[in-house]
Amino acid sequence: MLFRRRKPDGLFERVRTYLWPRRSFSRSLQYFSKRILRLKATPHAVAAGVAAGVFASFFPVGFHFIIAAVLCWVIAGNLVAAALGAVFFGNPLTFPLLWGASWETGKLILHDRLPQHGPPAHLGEMLHSLSFAQLWKPILEPMLIGAVPLGLVFGLLFYGVTRWGMNAFREQRRKRLAERARRHQQSSHPGASIGSAAR
Numbered sequence: 001m002l003f004r005r006r007k008p009d010g011l012f013e014r015v016r017t018y019l020w021p022r023r024s025f026s027r028s029l030q031y032f033s034k035r036i037l038r039l040k041a042t043p044h045a046v047a048a049g050v051a052a053g054v055f056a057s058f059f060p061v062g063f064h065f066i067i068a069a070v071l072c073w074v075i076a077g078n079l080v081a082a083a084l085g086a087v088f089f090g091n092p093l094t095f096p097l098l099w100g101a102s103w104e105t106g107k108l109i110l111h112d113r114l115p116q117h118g119p120p121a122h123l124g125e126m127l128h129s130l131s132f133a134q135l136w137k138p139i140l141e142p143m144l145i146g147a148v149p150l151g152l153v154f155g156l157l158f159y160g161v162t163r164w165g166m167n168a169f170r171e172q173r174r175k176r177l178a179e180r181a182r183r184h185q186q187s188s189h190p191g192a193s194i195g196s197a198a199r
Helices: 011-019 025-037 043-057 064-075 079-089 095-109 123-129 132-188 190-198
Strands: none
Touching (some): 025 079, 025 132, 043 064, 043 079, 064 079, 079 132, 095 132
8 A cells, every 4th residue: 555654553552642643632633623524424414423422422431332323323413423523532531531520420410329438449349340230330320320411511512613613614615616616717718807807
């Protein structure tokens, strides 16, 4: 393949690049924005897809891609935009913040139903053994319930920003193409433009 690296990146380098971009976060943001804006779908479909990906990022790993896909189907979102939104908003750098916020929000909502002593002392052992029955009450239930209001707020915010960006980008491109067509027409018929200018 043209421009392929002579020496492919190893596993460590791929993980490091995923966590910390090679150039800068601003370049990564520009790349993400261009990928979103150039998707071949309606502004609503793209914005709804991004919103679905952002909403799903607040849920634990294993749930978020399924939730994003189902939500895309319900609200007629673009699945590629949902994947891009989920990868950009939910990544190893942001997951601790998102899940911590979901868990704390869920604890506030379920204040009366949570155990008074909080998470059990053997939480590390529970996470290691992946006992779903033991993890449900102290960890998963608050996270899942807390993820809903946070996901709705941030999902709606990203929906509005993405739809506005899509409309602005397409309007700018429409004007640019119209201007290019006008210049091409003038260069193809120079006499017509001179005659109209004389009149």
